[in-house]
Amino acid sequence: MQNDRLIIAGREFTSRLFVGTGKYKDFAETKKAIEASGADVVTVAVRRVNITDRSKENLLDYLDPKKYTILPNTAGCYNVEDALRYARLARAAGVSDLIKLEVLGDERTLFPDTVGLLEAAKILVKEGFIVLPYTNDDPIVAQKLVDIGCPAVMPLAAPIGSGLGIRNPYNLKIIMEMIKVPIIVDAGVGTASDAAFAMELGADAVLMNTAIAGAQDPITMAEAMKFAVYAGRLAYKAGRIPRKLYATASSPIEGML
């Protein structure tokens, strides 16, 4: 399918698979998995530099910011203030105004604190950030994020790292029908069929980390995810047949003996 580009805030992406860079064995494996995934957008976290052991290499020595769109996140932030601080630090350290905004509400579920999320998003949009918010599968919150000025919305499929797959396809479907900006299903994917399912529902992209990094063979799983996202996208564009309870014969009756 030619020219099926994803456009977010004027930026064009070929791949509809976004990948995280956490939980890999080392940077070499991270690099190989990301190459196998075909992703254009990779998420990174912002943390203290190790000042006692300078032998530690920099992730961006492995991921060329000219080749990939680096999407810093505010992972691990449990309040508005921290999320703002990390977003601003990411911009100061980095490459662009892009930020994946996470304001988490609870350590056990890592569910987003959508009240805090809306508040932080409002401030960051005013400061000129391109805010991609990690949110719940709540259509109303998604719409409010769009109203604030977020150029895409990232609802979860299931808790981060859970691998449970799409837990509420109906809510996601409503979000996809209601929301006029790209929807990136973020978090909870476990295997390739989950990613394909998200795309078949009409997601514009899928973001994942643990499903690839935590697989027994991350590089092969990255490739599986590339094809799953692509296949799901094609199936969505092609338009599936309606579900029916009873059979419809594929071969004609006419001409039978």
Added chain:
Amino acid sequence: MAETIQIQVNGEQRGCRADATVGDLLRELAIKTERVAVELNLEIMDRKDFDHRSLKQGDRVEILSFIGGGAPVDVQGKGRGFVHAE
């Protein structure tokens, strides 16, 4: 001998020359400036000010950079009682 002052860098106490700038500190730590963010006493610095901003006794410096991340990294020692779904 040059006078020294005590500062805090990424949460650790450290001595440094009294006339050192933030840029000097980064060079001493062998940190490339192009991919880090520096927060001095909770204020994020503009990269072009690194060589002009002198450090003072008690300054708190945070030097941050990008690491692998997608989902939040598990916080060590904070077991979440994760249960496998299978």
